[in-house]
Amino acid sequence: MDLILETAPDGTHRLRTPAGTFPCSIGRGGVIADKREGDGGTPVGAFDLRRVLYRPDRLPPPETALPVAPIQHDDGWCDDPAHPLYNRPVKRPFPASHEEMWRNDHVYDVVVVLGHNDDPPVPGLGSAVFLHLARPDWGPTAGCVAVELPAMLELLRACRPGDRIVIPQP
Numbered sequence: 363m364d365l366i367l368e369t370a371p372d373g374t375h376r377l378r379t380p381a382g383t384f385p386c387s388i389g390r391g392g393v394i395a396d397k398r399e400g401d402g403g404t405p406v407g408a409f410d411l412r413r414v415l416y417r418p419d420r421l422p423p424p425e426t427a428l429p430v431a432p433i434q435h436d437d438g439w440c441d442d443p444a445h446p447l448y449n450r451p452v453k454r455p456f457p458a459s460h461e462e463m464w465r466n467d468h469v470y471d472v473v474v475v476l477g478h479n480d481d482p483p484v485p486g487l488g489s490a491v492f493l494h495l496a497r498p499d500w501g502p503t504a505g506c507v508a509v510e511l512p513a514m515l516e517l518l519r520a521c522r523p524g525d526r527i528v529i530p531q532p
Contacts, residue, residue, distance in 0.1 A: 363520060364408070365493075365527040367393070367507060377509060377527075381520040384513035390502035393532045397479070397488040397505070399443050404505050405488060408528045410477035411521055415463065417471045424472055426518035428525075433470065437463035441489040449479055449489035461490050469495050472514050476527060493527060 366378045367388070377386045394403030413429040415437075423430050440447040442458035452460055463470055474493035483489070488505065496508035507527065509517070 363525045367529045387508045389505035406531050410526045412475040415473040420471045424518045427522045433463045439490045443485035449483035
């Protein structure tokens with residue numbers, strides 16, 4: 363199954379899937395073909411849905427055929443292009459720049475790890491590009507795609523290994 367990012371004439375975004383069409387937000391830099399670390403862009407491409415991470419203190423494991431794992435208090439994601447673990451999960455404290463996966467807001471209560479720049483990671487071409495939960499104000503992401511929790515749970519119930527998100531060139 364493909365989850366396809368679409369842009370409406372009014373500039374809003376949605377994720378079209380066989381399970382339905384859902385509003386979404388994208389990176390503050392828009393959709394870009396030449397993704398770079400820290401540019402805020404959502405990368406063009408087709409990316410496998412690798413696995414699902416979730417906050418076990420906030421919800422039960424999502425129903426899905428994708429691999430699922432709980433997020434722990436000390437989980438992070440390396441975003442330092444100079445570090446050997448760039449674009450990989452890490453344990454905190456971590457000496458290099460990294461994203462905290464255990465957040466105070468609800469954005470990472472459910473996270474789908476996308477197969478962007480991970481096989482193998484190329485330093486500087488972008489890290490931590492996820493499908494995650496949208497902010498209440500639908501504000502832009504740092505480069506990820508974000509949907510509301512009910513949409514995420516519905517999508518995940520339909521997802522299988524080999525499914526992907528498709529982000530076309532604007």
